[in-house]
Amino acid sequence: AEHAQPTSHTPLTSTTPTSTHTTTLGSNSSATKPGGKTMPTRKIVPRTPFEDVKLLRLIGQGSFGSVYFGLWSGAPVAVKTIKSFSSGSVDGNVPAQSFEALLTASISHPYLVQTYKHGERMSSCAEGAPDEVKGPGASNLHETWIVQEWCDGGTLRSRCTVPRIELKDLCDVVEIGIEISRAGTYLHDMGIIHGDLNPNNVLTKKMSTRRGFICKVCDFGLARVLEGGTDEICTQTMGT
Template sequence: MTVSVPGYEIVDAVGRGGFGVVYRARQLTIDREVALKVDTRVILDDRDQRRFLREVRAAGRLSGHPHVVEIYDAGVLPDHRPYLVMELCPGGSLADRRAPAAPREVAEIGQKIADALAAAHDLGVLHRDIKPANILVKRYGTVGLADFGLAALMETGRDTSVTLAALTPAYAAPEQFHLAPPTPQSDVYALCATLYTLLAGRPPRYPDDGELSVPEIIRRHDLPVEDIPDVPPEFMAVLRRGLARDPAHRYPEAAALRADLSQLTVAGFSGPRHVATTPVVTVANPRSTPPPGFPQPGPPGPRSGPPPFGQPTAPPERNRAAIWLGAALAAVLVLAGVWYFALRDTDGAQQAAGSPGGAGTTTSPAPSSTDIYGVATVTADCPAAAVPDGQAQCVRKAECWSGWVMINGEINSIRKLPCEQGHIWEVFAIAVVPGDVADPYQDVLAEHPVVKQVCSMDTLLASRFGDALRYGPERWEFEVLPPSSDDVSRDLGVYRCVGRIADITGTTGSAFRPR
């Protein structure tokens, strides 16, 4: 069938699928090679044409995301077939791969596509048809998610057979076979099914060879997800949660899936020594609902039981000694400061008296803590502030973060989250990078003697309040968070000490603020 789109010259067909043909074309106005996808389905209703274009415009707002295939143009041909003009991806799709991929590569792909999905969901855009064929290899080797908008052509409320035909059965979430409206959780399911396929060479719950009928696929949704040889159990736990039959038991959003993928430690993931290798702790079975403010603790560990609710624990001996030492040093500094300012004021008065008109010299106001740290901070009831020479304080308002990927000691991917939502890490101290640290990489900071005192288990434990006191020392872990890209852009030389309960993913509320 001849295709003609004004402003584009068709070069050749580069791919064919169940619902369309992809052409290599040239955009005449700027002489650029593009991919032009023409769908075989027709949109006869004006309302549906407007809805399709509205969806594509919404997806177009994702342009610029490194892991989304850019949409340049869209429209409907005179014969009522919709088309998309997209970035040309010469590397083909992940469906072209024949051999299973290594866990490390699949986790990295999953994190990138989950990041793209999180950005789309934040804009209210669902994909609806994630599968290996819709993840393309872009010109410079990165992966990108394609076909936003086309999957919305067939939607709940139309003829059942047509709607089911619009699904890709191997990757569609179970509820979609019952015509439930698409949700972020159905996108999460499809992405996890795609990752499973890249690891196993077949979709989840599928036989090693052969196709399944739709009724058989629906029946198999009740089967457990099989382990994949040589894929670590932590990775399988992530996939099983994403592939849960009940949407309520899946990741609530793509950002949560991305956070767990970023925390994976799997075979072959050793890589550079700077790469974060904190193991993921997601389990396939859902946890009980945590109470407001903080999650309930799990079974008690081998140590003595936690104190009663609301009763603070005594700070560790080393921390108490550090606090007394810090208090003594602070007293000395206060006396020295009083002496200094008394002498300065005397000298200033003498200079003013000896100058014409008695006018003094105007000085600039001292920078505030917000100017130094980038956020409002406090020293009262802040154990980190007692560390000698630490230049550390506590954030005034609780500050929480997602998981992160750290490459060569620098943060590659991290997201600041409201503490009322599920998060991985919470800040218990913020401090100025020591003056003798030229390059504040994570491993360099973590080995510095002053940073070791600020970001320590003693400081973390002394910083807890409320329900967090119920968790014994064996449950906690901490990390040093080097300056973020936002800190660097604002010329802030600060690092953060962050902590979490090691065996709980997605805590809510605050463990360290307010006090």
């Protein structure tokens, strides 16, 4: 079935985009009428490059792109888009903005957010591009699309808003630490450095366990892969 979990250690491949850059209508917003009354409006969400993936609402927006809640053939998914302006077309080398998609599609672990599929799309220099990339021979807008397992429990940060001092809370802390460490051990064995491990990049997924959720490490936007045989890497500190 299409929703089966990908096998671990799949080769780095990219799925083929199936449509061009257009927009479609979502339905989850409201606006204030003159006079103060709110009325439902339709919010524009982008169309994905995949025929079978529809976006429903925006979850978060950063400088590099956006994260949406969507449906993949009816199943809930998170869809992350990473946008950049780059000159020319994507050549045989992996473009930097595709690295997160390729990396996360090649790994699989119970305590990591699973990437199901991904794709690239180029569109001509769109409205909103910085001035320096407009004009003849202008750069293209490069989009990377990542379809991921939906984590419905919020970030670990959002669960750390009140002090918890009971014995069961300490058990939770130990279990959370173990889950994140297991994900870290898996990454270490694969020669992957996450580079930005913090409570905002640990999502939670509701489960019918004593604690009610499990942890899933996400966001490999600053990750690095160690070259064969190397066990250290020297980079600029960018994450937290």
